[in-house]
Structures are given as C-alpha cells and as structure tokens.
Amino acid sequence: MEKQELLFQIFPRHIREVLKTLWLEPEGLEEIRLRAGAPLFYFYKNREYAADGIRISRGDVEETLQCAVRYSLYAYEEELRQGFLTVQGGHRIGVAGRVVAENGRVRTITPVSSLNVRFSHEIAGCADGVLDLVAGGAEEIKNTLIISPPRCGKTTLLRDLVRQLSNGSRTRRGRRVGLVDERSEIAACFQGVPQNDVGIRTDVLDACPKAEGLMMLIRSMAPEIVAADEIGSTRDLEALRFAMHCGCRILATVHGESLEDVRRKPVLSAMLRGAMFERCLVLGRDRGPGTLLGVFDGKGERMDLREKGERLCG
Numbered sequence: 001m002e003k004q005e006l007l008f009q010i011f012p013r014h015i016r017e018v019l020k021t022l023w024l025e026p027e028g029l030e031e032i033r034l035r036a037g038a039p040l041f042y043f044y045k046n047r048e049y050a051a052d053g054i055r056i057s058r059g060d061v062e063e064t065l066q067c068a069v070r071y072s073l074y075a076y077e078e079e080l081r082q083g084f085l086t087v088q089g090g091h092r093i094g095v096a097g098r099v100v101a102e103n104g105r106v107r108t109i110t111p112v113s114s115l116n117v118r119f120s121h122e123i124a125g126c127a128d129g130v131l132d133l134v135a136g137g138a139e140e141i142k143n144t145l146i147i148s149p150p151r152c153g154k155t156t157l158l159r160d161l162v163r164q165l166s167n168g169s170r171t172r173r174g175r176r177v178g179l180v181d182e183r184s185e186i187a188a189c190f191q192g193v194p195q196n197d198v199g200i201r202t203d204v205l206d207a208c209p210k211a212e213g214l215m216m217l218i219r220s221m222a223p224e225i226v227a228a229d230e231i232g233s234t235r236d237l238e239a240l241r242f243a244m245h246c247g248c249r250i251l252a253t254v255h256g257e258s259l260e261d262v263r264r265k266p267v268l269s270a271m272l273r274g275a276m277f278e279r280c281l282v283l284g285r286d287r288g289p290g291t292l293l294g295v296f297d298g299k300g301e302r303m304d305l306r307e308k309g310e311r312l313c314g
Helices: 002-008 013-021 058-068 073-081 128-134 154-167 210-221 234-245 259-263 266-273
Strands: 029-035 039-044 047-055 084-087 091-102 105-118 144-148 177-181 202-206 225-228 249-255 279-284 291-297
Touching: 002 013, 013 039, 013 047, 029 058, 058 084, 058 091, 058 105, 073 084, 073 105, 128 154, 128 279, 128 291, 144 154, 144 259, 154 177, 154 202, 154 225, 154 249, 154 279, 177 210, 202 210, 210 225, 210 234, 225 234, 234 249, 234 266, 259 266, 259 279
Parallel strands: 144 249, 144 279, 177 202, 177 225, 225 249
Antiparallel strands: 029 039, 029 105, 039 047, 084 091, 091 105, 279 291
C-alpha cells in the first residue's frame, strides 16, 4: 500500500479515504479527474469509473493543486501558463479554469475549476519487442516514428527506447541521446531532476519547445540520437531535417489512429513522403494500451511480423 499512499498524497484527506476504499492497484491507475460540482472520475485498467458518494467542490480542486505544488504555486507559474504541472514522481496535472491573458498571452489560470491527474508509469523493457527493428545492428539506428491515439503507450515506449539506446548493452554500445521533453512527460523532471529512467547518456531539455530544443541540443550537446514527443508543426519538421543533416538519428511520436491517418496531415505527410522515417510503429488498444498494430518501413510498406498484436506497454 506504500506506493498507493504516495500516489494519493496530493489529495485532500476525505478524497484519499474514498480512493483507499476502492482498492486500486497503482500500476492500473491512469487518471483521476476532479471537476468542481461533479463526481470524482478515475480511469483504471482502461475503463472510466465514477466514485460513489463524493462530489468535488471548488475547495477540493484548490487544495489538491496547492498540495501538489507544496503551497508554492508561484514557482510553477510558467508551467501553469501551458495548462499543466509536473510534480514529484513525474505525475502530470492538467489544469483548466478561467484564463487570464495579457498582451495576447496566457498569464495564468485562476480560478482553477478542473484538474486531470495523470499518473506516470515506467515500464522498463517494454521496448524489447521492437528494439531490433529500431536498432538493427550494433551501429545502425533507424529514424523511428511511433504513431498512436492518446493513452495508447507511445510516450511510454519512446521513454524505454531512449533508456535502452542510452544505456547500451553487451551487443550494442550506448549512445548519446538528446531528449526534448516539452511537456515533462518523458523524463518527468522535478526541479530539474528526471524522475523517470531515461538512460545514463541522455541529456534532457525540460519544458522546452521541441523545435528550439532540438537545435539547442545539437549545437551544445553533440547527441547521436535526438528524441521528442508529439511532433506536428512545420517548425518541428525543419528542426528534424536539421538534425538529420547533422548526422543525428531521430526518435519521435505523433498522434494518429493509423499510418493513413498521419498521411492525411499536411506537415506529417511531407515527412513520410520524404522518407524521413525508416520505421513507423503503430500502437493501439486492441489488447489494452500499447498493443503493436503494425510496423512499416520507410516506403510505408507493412513489415511481416510474427508478433503483430503483441502488447508492449502493459
């Protein structure tokens, strides 16, 4: 129960007591959502539930937020502008409410009316089943794009690929990896220190825009591999091209239901037409989060895999 206590410590006591009665396994808990005036909802083992006998007040939302940041909300002002906070343990809290804008930019969100607490789960070894597809030989690393809808394991898989390629093995030397963690979800840095294991040769730029971060890492840290989550803008495309021209290999993720879905998105279709990615891994939830639905080569041709349908991240 110790791990469960750590997960629930940010909530007010009466909410913690309700959560304890549910006997949730920490590994299966994905999200807890608090909305002022609504029931408490939680996602557990790929299903949504509403907790009986509790209705969330505005005070519950405020107390949870203050407790999560240890009553130092001012220290999280920059993150709050982006609509989320990352707290100790690597857990991410999405924030919604009244936006206060200044000169066309979000200055803060107050009052806060909704919180989405997304629990961070590392699954060491989840990339084992695809590692040889990404790193085909002792020296060869394929530019790789991981495609999946939300909550299907793409960030978890990316994290473990980064960790394994950074650490190396008996048959594969460790690589210098530059990781741009714009939303603090991969390394889950807390006060600058990664809470998740991203490998011993990985340099992290936390809470940094992807395009700027990729350029900064290439110029200052000489990475062999660069990694980023949820690419999609024209600037991301330009930065990835720059990285390739500098001799870096690429690991990235993108939202999408399938390879065809990604091809319909203008910027991403340009990446695929240009054969920037030599491997595309498509994940879904057919057998739960992290189900491998398909692997494609740089031409978009499906590769024949014996393990199609394998669940990687669960």
